[in-house]
Amino acid sequence: MAVSFATAPPAASTPSSSSTEPPPKTTVPAIILSHVDAFQRNHAADAPNSKASSAHRAAAAIRDEISQLALASSLEGLSVHDENNDHGDDTEEERAEMIQTQIANTLLRCMDSAMLTIFNSASKTSWADSISSIFHLVASLACSCKNDEEGAICKAVIDRAIQYSLVEKDVIRAESCELLGMCIGHLAEGSKAAVSILKGKKSGGKVKKAVVSSPPSD
Secondary structure, eight states: OOOOOSSOOOOTTSOOOOOOOOOOTTSHHHHHHHHHHHHHHHSTTSOHHHHHHHHHHHHHHHHHHHHHHHHHHHHHTBOTTOTTOOBOOOOHHHHHHHHHHHHHHHHHHHHHHHHHHHHHOSOGGGTHHHHHHHHHHHHHHHTTOTTOTTOHHHHHHHHHHHHHTTSSOHHHHHHHHHHHHHHHHHHHTSHHHHHHHHTTTTSOSOOOOOOOOOOOOO
8 A cells, every 4th residue: 555645644643544645746745755656556565675775765866866956946036935936035945945945844755654654554555565665764864964064854753653652543654663763863974964863952051943734643
């Protein structure tokens, strides 16, 4: 069963579905959703190690496309925030912050859609491979954004996974722990980034926080 990212998912307490097609691949969210959708369909049957390696490559491709979009928008004086590509006067700092927020919110949307699919499904066999693919790519992208120096994107994903680990439904708790394990694995590959993200709140320093949607409920 492929997970749909057509619309922003409702809270887990009021599950529903939508058949609306994803937006054209011209915005940061559309770039990410297009890759995640393709990844879950093309790599669902891969072994875990192979899936992780493929997720690294897919995350790199997403970062490249987002960088190209940001550069083109900057050169043409367009706003990355406006889906209609109207002219804007964003500074480079504002543009980078908007992209960071869009990446974080889109990854949370992928997580929420995946959890909603689990919530609505009676059998794990119908979604296990697709969900695993999505979580591999979400973790890989969240923990590898080079312009996210303070780890806001990764923290947003980890925070949402922790929220899901506290709900009553056992299978959702289990899958959230799987995602947390993937994130920790990526962070362990770069100890400096791991220390910054995992100790950010204890340092007393200012840490940017991405704008995120409401926490899940069960």
